[in-house]
Structures are given as C-alpha cells and as structure tokens.
Amino acid sequence: MAATSIPSSLTSKLRVHALGGAVVGAAYLGVTPVFALAEGALAFAGEEPLRVEAHKGVLLSLAVDARSIVTGGDDGRVVRTRGDGSTEVVFEQKGRWIDQVALGADAVAFSAGKTAHFLPAKGEMKMLAVPSTVGGLAFAFKGTRLAVAHYGGVTLWFPNAQAKPEVLEWKGSHRGVAFSPDMRFVVTTMQESALHGWRLADGGHMRMSGYPARVKSMAFTAGGKFLATSGSNEAILWPFASKEGPMGKQPSMLAPRDVRVSCVAAHPKDEVIAVGFEDGMVMMVRISDGAEILVRAPDASPITAMAWRADGGALCMGTEGGNAGVLVL
C-alpha cells in the first residue's frame, strides 16, 4: 500500500446497506460480502442482494471458508450456506443452543453447552465433553486438531486420534480462542479484561492484561507478527514474531481515541488492520507507522463485525444498529 496515493478519508467510497437487524458476523464468500444478522438471516450484499433465512431464531455463531458459511443458532441447528444462497442443515438438536462453530479442512466443529462436536465430511461425528460450557472453538490450520475453550483453560483435541486430549490450564473463564498462524501459540479472550496465551512448545504462560473492558475481538495480522485486539480506547497489538511471544515486550497502540475499540480485522496480506469503534467509526491503520485512514464516520452504533476479502482488496463491516458498509479499494 502506497500511502501517498491514498487520501486520508475513504468515506465517500463506502457503499452502505440498511439491513434492518443487528449484525453479528461478517464474511466474504468469494467476492460477495455476507452479513449475519442476530435474527437468523444471512444478507448477501453483492450485485444481486439476497437474504437467506438460515435460522428460525437467533444466529449465535459463524465460521467461514472459501466455499461456505456455517452458522449456529438458538434453534439448535448448524446450517451451511453456499455462495448461491442454498442451505443445508448439517446438524439439529431441538431445545439446545449451538453456541460456537468452527470450520476446518473437510470438517465442521460446533458446541452445544458443554459438548464439543466434530463432524467430518466423511465418517462419524465425534463428541467431547468439557468441564463447562464451551466458550470458543478453533481449528488448527491443518484441521486435525481442535482447541476448545472453557472455564479453567483450553482442551486441545485430536478428534481422529486415540490420544487423550491435552489440557492447557489457566484459572478463569475462557471465551474466544485462536491459534497463531505459525501454530506456536494458543490465545484466549477471557471473561476478565485480559487475554491468556500458551506457548505450545513448552506450555509457557502468557498473560496479556491491562484492558479497561472485556476483549471481544482479536485477529492475528498477516504472517502472525502481531495479535490485534479490541477492548481499549485504541487497538492493542501484541508482538508475536519471536519464539517467546509477547512476554516482556510492550504492545503497540494504534488509532487512539476517546471511544472504545469494539472490533478488529487484519488485512490478509499487508501489515494493515481495520479498527472498528463503539460509535460506529472504522479506520484502516498501517502498523509500521500508525498512519490512519477514515473508512466510516461514526453514527453512534457499535461496529460488531468486519471482514476483509481474501485478496485484501475489499473490507466490509456491520453495526449493532443494522447498518452495513462495503469498501472496495
């Protein structure tokens, strides 16, 4: 990205959509931005707008791969939606909530209460009960290992292996979980205003605290050099380039304001992040020098979801108030 050729505001290029319901997730299916709405629908905001009623209730979780979006709802269903708008019910358990979903290579994972489920494209579904409600699910990049976050830590589960799942312990309630792109680290967002991380090589702990609010959004930047997070009045970026992780190092703070960051999304190729705020403002920030570009002006409703197109050429975002924006660079 050459800063010289880009004006400091791109708000005039932002295409806006009124979706009529709170946005809880955003993703790109190919080149089409898709917004997940709390009320259960997926809104495709491409050339031909399309609305898919994926759930008969609240849409609680979302995961995406190159071909499909998988969602979980309080109707007890796991639904796969493809780019043409067709849907398939992958799993259904009446009376339960599907709290979390994750997508791996040829497998879907989801959770209902304390049970994590692994459903491969071919073969039988496997289940794992953990000590408390599953707070987060994440596949390692090969898709053979699943991180299951819960109260007291993270369970690393190889659904296809006989081995006993490995437990990474840390007191407290763990809600979101992610592997670093190089697979050296597992990081969780906690109920407390902090993150916790483990070095997989030696089980070493990494405490990342000091936030004024709970961290609800985190993203590893291109190449895994930084972990960008919400929860403060600026985007907090923990350095993950070295073998030790962020311990003993200061985080970078980008896009400082007097409003809290509610959502972050990392550019898939460049060292750039999108930062969304609780007042609806979105900025693009270059990590190397902190240069900011305004993408969306505030409108008083928090940014709840953002996603980059796989080639990094477009960014989409949605708000709790039901407005969405799409920026094609």
Place this chain on the structure above:
Amino acid sequence: MADTQTQSKIPVTVLTGYLGAGKTTLLNRILSEPHGKKFAVVVNEFGEIGIDNDLVVGADEEVFEMNNGCICCTVRGDLIRIIDGLLKRKDGFDGIIVETTGLADPAPVAQTFFVDETVGAKTTLDAVVTVADAKWLKDRLKDAPEAKNQIAFADVILLNKTDLVSEAELKDVELRIRAINPFARIHRTQRSDIAIDKVLGQGAFDLDRIQAIDPDFLEAGHKHFHDEDMRSVSFTSDAPLDPDKFFPWIQELTQREGPNILRSKGILAFKNDPERFVFQGVHMILDGDHQRPWKEGEPKVSRIVFIGRKLNVPELEKGFRACVA
C-alpha cells in the same frame, strides 16, 4: 438522573427457594396469568415448567470465580452467555426471570448483573424473590445453610403454604425471617398465589427507590430469636458522617469481610451535604450515589444495615461510630 436509563433496561428477577417450597408453582403462575407481558425464563430444573414457551431456556448453573482478587466474586458464566443470546431476539420481552436450583446460593446470580459489562449495560437486577415453606422453613434454617442464604439475600419473600400452619406458627416463622433479614417484603401465600406486581417490578437494587430502613423490623426479630450464624445488624447516627472517613471504612470492611457480608444497605447524611446518600452492596460489590435533597423537617439520620454470617457486632459498631464528622 439515571432514571430513564434504568427504565430502558430489561428487569431481571431472581427466583430462589428451597426444594419443594413452591418456586415452580409461582413460575407457572407468572407465565400463565393474563397480564399481557412476555417473560424470558432461565430454568435449571428443565421440564418442570408446564408451559410450552420458546422463551424458556435451560441453564447449567455454572458458577465461575472472577480473577479480580475478590475471593467471593463469583458469577454465573452460563447466565452471561444466555442473556447475551436472549438480548438478540428480535421480538423482545418485558423481563427475564432466572430460576435457581433449590440448593443454590443467590449471590453469583446477583453478582453477574454487576460484574459483566455487556449484561449490566442492557439489563438490571430487579429483585431476589425467595419462596419459603411456612411449615418447614424453621427446620431448614437449622439444617440447610442454602435456605438461610436464600432468606438472607431476599428482597421479597413469599411465605408459602400458610394453610398448613397455625397463625401462631406463622408469626413465629416471620420473626425468624426478620432476625435474619430486616428489609425483605414478606407476603403470606397459599399455592404461591400472589399478584404479579408484588413479585416483579420491585426495583430493589434501584438506588432511587431506597426509601427508609425500618428500625422496627430490625428489633422485632432480634427480640425473639438470635441466630449467631446468620443475622442482620443495624446502626444509626444522629450526628452527620464524614465521607472521607466513611468511604475508606466501608471499602476496607467489605473487601475484608465481603465473604461474610451478604447484603448491605445504607441511607447516609454527610456533613455539609444537602443530599441524602444511599448505597447498597452484595458481598464486595458496592453501589452508591446521592439520591435526593433531604426534605424540610426530615430527620437527617444515617442508618446502615448489614446481613451476614459471623458479624463482629462491636467492631462494626465501633467502625461506624468512628465515621462521625
């Protein structure tokens, strides 16, 4: 003040009661009566609710400790997640009722609404309602610490199944309740039959609605019964207090004695302050604010109440007296 903000939040009622007291009967009544209101209900004993309602959600009663250095600061992790989900429903509802199991401590449920920012921003704890069995409560207060907790914590108590006991027995059990909890509103009921507005919309945690702490209630119970384990204690001062002495004292006290102090409440007159200061607390969590100017002729008396176990009354009194300006 915070009034309009409070009103737009969804009220949450916590429904407790020892096994067999009549909790489920009350819940079924609230859900089936034609009051035109819609409630989301979080239940633990799934299947007991006779009403088919998609707003009834099963919970796992997962009690989590918070890593904030506060040992009694436990919350219901499952509740945070469930309320997050319920708040996303498009049709909405007028209130949330959280039913706890018969053996549950109400504190983690109540604390959830103060500790989690997202939950606290959209909902407000309305009251803890405890259903008690008029015939058996006396015995449960002796052998079941959970039952004692539920009485100590309550804002509203339904003294249920009154048809099974005599008037003298009823008076006796009411005094036992008063010895533990001087400010709960007690209603005598049969088959949990009560007007819904006596249970819901109580605003018990709303600082604006703290009216007075009735000293008669305090004395009535203590004259007859003395429960050394769980009790309430109250102090008053006609002399105004010094805020620079009071706040450090109450903060240190609740930090240190928080696990033993279940509830606290106070109406305070500070020196050279034309307004009443009110506060209330749940274990270590305190919430306080200036409420309104003292009225003309209203006695500027400070009064403070603690409900808890193993309260060191002389030490508490000494601490409170030292706050006089």
